[in-house]
Amino acid sequence: MDKVVLLYSGGLDTSIMIAWLKENYHCEVIAMCADLGQKEELSGLEVKALKTGASKCCVEHLTEEFITDYIYPVIKAGAVYEGSYLLGTSFARPLIAKRAVEVALREGATAVAHGATGKGNDQVRFELTVMALAPQLKIISPWKDPLWTLNSREACIAYAEKRGIPISQSTKRIYSEDRNIWHISHEGGLLEIPWNEPPDDVYTLSSTIEKAPDTPEYVEIGFNKGIPVSVNGKTLTPVELLEKLNALGAKHAIGHVDMVENRLVGIKSRGVYETPGGALLYFAHRELERLVLDRDTSHFKEIISVKYAELVYDGKWFSALRSALDAFVDVTQENITGKARLKLYKGNIVAAGSKADKSLYLEDLASFTDSALYDQKDATGFIRLFGLPMKVAGLVDRKAEQ
Numbered sequence: 474m475d476k477v478v479l480l481y482s483g484g485l486d487t488s489i490m491i492a493w494l495k496e497n498y499h500c501e502v503i504a505m506c507a508d509l510g511q512k513e514e515l516s517g518l519e520v521k522a523l524k525t526g527a528s529k530c531c532v533e534h535l536t537e538e539f540i541t542d543y544i545y546p547v548i549k550a551g552a553v554y555e556g557s558y559l560l561g562t563s564f565a566r567p568l569i570a571k572r573a574v575e576v577a578l579r580e581g582a583t584a585v586a587h588g589a590t591g592k593g594n595d596q597v598r599f600e601l602t603v604m605a606l607a608p609q610l611k612i613i614s615p616w617k618d619p620l621w622t623l624n625s626r627e628a629c630i631a632y633a634e635k636r637g638i639p640i641s642q643s644t645k646r647i648y649s650e651d652r653n654i655w656h657i658s659h660e661g662g663l664l665e666i667p668w669n670e671p672p673d674d675v676y677t678l679s680s681t682i683e684k685a686p687d688t689p690e691y692v693e694i695g696f697n698k699g700i701p702v703s704v705n706g707k708t709l710t711p712v713e714l715l716e717k718l719n720a721l722g723a724k725h726a727i728g729h730v731d732m733v734e735n736r737l738v739g740i741k742s743r744g745v746y747e748t749p750g751g752a753l754l755y756f757a758h759r760e761l762e763r764l765v766l767d768r769d770t771s772h773f774k775e776i777i778s779v780k781y782a783e784l785v786y787d788g789k790w791f792s793a794l795r796s797a798l799d800a801f802v803d804v805t806q807e808n809i810t811g812k813a814r815l816k817l818y819k820g821n822i823v824a825a826g827s828k829a830d831k832s833l834y835l836e837d838l839a840s841f842t843d844s845a846l847y848d849q850k851d852a853t854g855f856i857r858l859f860g861l862p863m864k865v866a867g868l869v870d871r872k873a874e875q
Contacts, residue, residue, distance in 0.1 A: 475500045476582035477613060478573050480599065481530070482506065483518045485626070485640050486588035489633050490615055491526045494586060497620045498613070502586075503529045505576050507569040510536040510654025510712070525638050529580075533572045536654055540711040543568055543790075544655055548754055549699040549809075550802045551762070551774065552782035557732045559748045559755065560785050561656030566595055567790035570602035577610055584611035591617045594737050598788030605791040648675065654715055656728075656748040664743050667733055671745045678747045679723035682820045689818035691825060692721055694757040696813075699806030701754055715750050722749025725817040737787050756822045757813035764832040765808045774805055 477494055481487045481504035491502050504522035508515055515532065522530035543564045554560055573585050585603050589595035591614070600612050615621045623629045633640045649661040657678050663669045673681050695703035702708055704717050722728050728748040736742055762771065777798055784795045811829030815822050837844045 475584065476503060476528075476577075476580055477501070477584045477586050478503045478505050478577040478580065478582045479527075480505060480507075480569060480573055480585070480587040481518070481522055481527075482588070483514070483521055484588070485629050485633065486616075488521070488525060488638055488640055489623070489629055489636075490586065490588055491522065492636050492638060493615060493621070493623075493632075494613070495526055497618075500584075501528045503527060503531065503576065503580055503582060505531045505533060505573050507565075507572055508532060508534045508536060509539045509565055509568070511652045514652060521639065531576050533576070535568060535572060537710075537712055539565065539568055539654065540715060544715075544751075545700050545711075546799060546802070547781070547785060548701075548758055549806050550781040550798065551755070551759065551778040552785060553755070553778065554782040554786045555732070555734055557730045558734060558744075558746065558782075558786075559656065559728075559730070559751045560782065561653065561746065561748055561751070562595070562651050562658055563598065563786045563788075564790065565651075565653050565655070566598035566788065567602045570599045571606060571791075574603055574607045574610065578607065582610070584613050586613035586615065589614065589616065592736075592738060592740060594786065594788065597737055598790075601788040602791060650677075652678075654712070654719070655751050656746055659745040659747075660742065664745055667743050671731055675745055676726075676729070676747060678719070679728065679749050680726045682726045682729075685726040685819050686724065689816050689823075690721070690725065691814060691816055692718075692753065693812055693814045694718070694753065695811070696758065696761055697810050699758065699809040701757070703812075715754075718750030718753050720749075721817070722753050723747075726820040727817055727822060728752035729820060753815060753817075753822065756824075757815060757827075758809070760813040760815075760824055760827040761809050761811050761829050762805075764811070764827055764829045764834050766805060767833065770805055774802075777801060 477498065477500045479487060479490055479494065479502055491504065494500055494502050504527040506515065506518050519530040519532055547560055547564055552560065577585055587596070587599045589599055596614060600614070603610055603612055623632055630640065648659045648664065651658045659675050664671060693705050694701055701714055704714055709717065728751060730746040730748065733741055733743045766774065781795065781798050784792060789795060808829070808831040811827065811832070814826040816825040838846050843849060
């Protein structure tokens with residue numbers, strides 16, 4: 474009997490897929506769950522998987538690897554998808570699929586299965602990773618399989634009930650959600666209509682703006698070569714640091730994003746995201762870059778950041794281009810060592826000071842007072858040469874009008 478490794482979350486879809494795979498593929502199913510810091514959502518998953526037919530359940534603890542090898546490169550790149558989305562689900566999927574491949578090879582499995590639908594981005598992220606790392610493995614995607622006839626939530630629930638598969642579907646929380654230590658996403662239900670404002674009960678990790686404290690709070694974040702290392706002067710491990718910033722940001726309703734985004738498959742979707750600690754890290758990191766990066770590098774890195782975000786969003790984590798962009802980004806981060814101070818108030822992050830070991834900001838040069846490095850008279854010749862093409866064009870236009 475063939476073995477199949479199923480990316481298992483314990484939700485409705487993957488819960489019924491254990492039985493479905495055994496019935497339709499006559500295979501042994503090994504459930505694999507990735508611990509990316511989703512905390513209580515992991516409770517009881519192993520027992521549930523075994524009770525519903527899995528031969529084994531592998532709970533892989535990947536939180537620190539997730540932060541250091543996936544979150545940190547994206548922060549350093551400054552990658553944000555379509556100006557708002559901090560990629561919390563996007564860069565989690567390649568890691569999950571990578572570990573599934575490792576489990577499959579270790580267990581002698583011939584295929585990897587996942588519960589992503591044919592309308593979303595995750596199917597691409599999972600499958601591209603498997604294709605890149607283990608092209609010999611078969612990929613089973615039930616939602617796109619001709620044998621799959623469960624094309625509605627109601628049909629999936631009926632399938633589970635008929636086979637005695639326990640499901641925990643709340644009638645009050647009808648949102649589709651994905652959580653890890655970086656963020657939580659919310660889709661579906663009332664959010665499918667862009668005109669609807671997200672109700673307060675959407676936000677599960679953080680406070681609403683109205684309930685946030687009425688007094689501001691300051692936080693100081695330290696970086697070493699673009700990597701966050703300390704909060705308020707105290708050096709922390711990657712997990713400790715992100716958890717601390719998550720708690721602080723959540724308290725002040727930091728990191729709420731409500732956006733209509735363009736999925737890779739061509740569909741527009743509306744998502745509400747909570748990324749409290751991540752929003753603080755992005756903001757602080759950018760403040761240090763303002764001090765350190767020269768104009769040309771800073772402006773070119775903005776172009777790179779957009780492309781980097783698209784690659785991550787599109788599931789091309791293990792592409793040659795992303796690796797090449799990392800090489801560029803790492804060079805830009807060599808001098809991003811310093812501290813940024815932020816003021817947090819009612820969902821807002823306000824810059825409150827920054828300093829870097831190799832800051833290019835020189836106080837005497839930036840002031841209005843003349844200095845040895847800058848003689849204002851030199852600007853006259855500079856402007857004449859810099860504006861010469863525009864002056865020539867103006868002369869030509871004027872002559873043509875006469």
